[in-house]
Amino acid sequence: MEPTLTPGEKKIIANFHDKCCFHGNDFKKHAYNYGHLVLCNAQGDITEEAWEIIYHSANGDAWWDTEQLLKQVKHAIHVFEAAHPDCVSLFVFDQSSSHASLPPDVLKAFEMNKSNGGKQCKQCDMVIPQTNPTVEHCGKLQKMTLPNGQAKGLQQVLEECGFDVHNMHAKCSPVCAWENTNCCMARLLSKQDDFTNQLSMLETVIRDAGHLCIFLPKFHCELNPIEMRVYRV
Structure with a gap:
């Protein structure tokens, strides 16, 4: 019918x-x-x-x-x-x-450096998700590259989202468990909705x-x- x-x-x-x-x-x-x-x-x-x-x-x-x-x-x-x-x-x-x-420019936190530039892949721009803890940043476009074309690092991307990453190391060694939330910058960024819900x-x-x-x-x-x-x- x-x-x-x-x-x-x-x-x-x-x-x-x-x-x-x-x-x-x-x-x-x-x-x-x-x-x-x-x-x-x-x-x-x-x-x-x-x-x-x-x-x-x-x-x-x-x-x-x-x-x-x-x-x-x-x-x-x-x-x-x-x-x-x-x-x-x-x-x-x-x-x-x-x-x-996933596309070549997919968001991958563990392939990013702590600082800007250097040998890291350029990733696609994204929109800061509505689940971001700093409300005033929610929904904003976040460029993943600098005006000079260099890729942004973990620290700047997280700080632009409103996270305080002072004294936080870039990545755990060996790679930390997925269940962790903020043991390192890479894990903290990888748990954000724009990184986890990529098409x-x-x-x-x-x-x-x-x-x-x-x-x-x-x-x-x-x-x-x-x-x-x-x-x-």
Whole structure:
């Protein structure tokens, strides 16, 4: 039954993502995966589909990685929007390292120096979260680089957020436990919401396109109906 939508509401359609491998000695001539995301013409013929097939070998395609995944998802969004205009896709993924990949300029407290400059990566600018203990700083844009282009260090970033880090050392050695809160500057900064709640590249692509995504718990393939697909040989 089609939902009754009020003004401003959109129909949400779930699309489950999955991967499968076949080997040359499996003797499979055909594989039917019912219900994959496609675009059809007026006659019902498939004109475009979202799945990707790669042929991995020494001289073939590379192993599936984040770059290929993002390319596929962007294509899937295009197919979905053409096939289901004015609808929202809920992309459902299982747990995978490629699904959780963060961008190169991700915020990483333990890769920062105590002081500004030096050999440390330049990280993306961020907004001081509403959970910041110094209320007057909440919601402010915080640049992670200086006007001269150098990366800011732990001390300046924390002080700009209103933390008193006087006499606090930069990092524990060995690396402190996640359960710690303010044993060192790096741990204190890593516990802030803007550092802990960073979106993966995959989720960013989907959200920026106006769609939704969720990730299934680990080792629970029964939650993914695509795992029940039927193969014919």
